[in-house]
Amino acid sequence: DGGITQSPKYLFRKEGQNVTLSCEQNLNHDAMYWYRQDPGQGLRLIYYSQIVNDFQKGDIAEGYSVSREKKESFPLTVTSAQKNPTAFYLCASSLVLALAGGNSYEQYFGPGTRLTVT
Amino acid sequence: SQKIEQNSEALNIQEGKTATLTCNYTNYSPAYLQWYRQDPGRGPVFLLLIRENEKEKRKERLKVTFDTTLKQSLFHITASQPADSATYLCALGGADGLTFGKGTHLIIQP
Numbered sequence: 209d210g211g212i213t214q215s216p217k218y219l220f221r222k223e224g225q226n227v228t229l230s231c232e233q234n235l236n237h238d239a240m241y242w243y244r245q246d247p248g249q250g251l252r253l254i255y256y257s258q259i260v261n262d263f264q265k266g267d268i269a270e271g272y273s274v275s276r277e278k279k280e281s282f283p284l285t286v287t288s289a290q291k292n293p294t295a296f297y298l299c300a301s302s303l304v305l306a307l308a309g310g311n312s313y314e315q316y317f318g319p320g321t322r323l324t325v326t
Numbered sequence: 327s328q329k330i331e332q333n334s335e336a337l338n339i340q341e342g343k344t345a346t347l348t349c350n351y352t353n354y355s356p357a358y359l360q361w362y363r364q365d366p367g368r369g370p371v372f373l374l375l376i377r378e379n380e381k382e383k384r385k386e387r388l389k390v391t392f393d394t395t396l397k398q399s400l401f402h403i404t405a406s407q408p409a410d411s412a413t414y415l416c417a418l419g420g421a422d423g424l425t426f427g428k429g430t431h432l433i434i435q436p
Binding site for chain 1: 330334358360367368369370371372375415419423424426427428429
C-alpha cells in the first residue's frame with residue numbers, strides 16, 4: 209500500500225524536553241510538509257521541503273527543526289524553545305511543490321501525531 | 327494579509343438535501359483552490375481541485391464552483407448522507423503553496 213505514515217499517534221513529553229515526530233512516505237513524492245492544527249484553527253505550515261537536503265521555514269517555524277536526508281523521510285523535532293507545543297501535528301506530501309508549477313498539487317496527509325507536553 | 331473565511335459554526339443538513347459550504351477569501355488571487363475532508367482525529371483527505379480559469383468542477387455527488395470576481399468558492403454535496411458528516415477545509419494555492427481555512431463542520435442528520 210502506498211501512503212504516508214506518522215508515528216506515534218499519541219506522544220507525551222515533559223516540558224523542557226525535545227521530541228521528534230516521524231513522517232515517512234512511499235509515494236515517491238518530492239515535496240513534504242509539516243503542519244500544526246489547534247482546536248478552532250486552520251492548518252498552519254511549520255516547514256516544507258521540495259527536495260532532499262533542502263527545506264524552508266513556513267509561517268510558524270520558531271521552536272521547530274527538520275531534516276530531509278532521504279526522499280521518503282521528513283522528521284520534525286519540537287524543541288524546548290517552542291512555547292506552546294501541545295497540538296495535533298500533520299505531515300503531508302505532494303508530487304511536486306506548488307511553487308514548481310507542477311500539475312499535481314494535491315497534498316496527501318498522514319494520520320497525525322497528537323503531542324501533549326506537560 | 328490574505329484571509330480565508332469559512333463558516334465557523336456547524337452546518338446542520340437533513341439527509342437527502344444538498345449541503346452547500348462557502349469559502350471566501352480576501353487579499354489573495356489564488357491560482358487554484360482545493361477542498362479537503364477531515365474526520366475527527368485524522369488527517370485531511372483531498373476531494374477536488376479547481377483552477378482559476380475554471381468555473382465549476384464535479385466529482386460524483388460533489389460540485390465546486392469558483393468565482394474569482396466574488397472571491398468565493400462554493401462546495402456542494404448533493405443527496406447528502408450521514409456518512410458525509412465531517413469538517414471540510416478549503417485551501418488556496420499559488421506561488422506560496424497552500425493556505426488552509428479553518429474548516430466548516432458539516433452534520434447530516436438522518
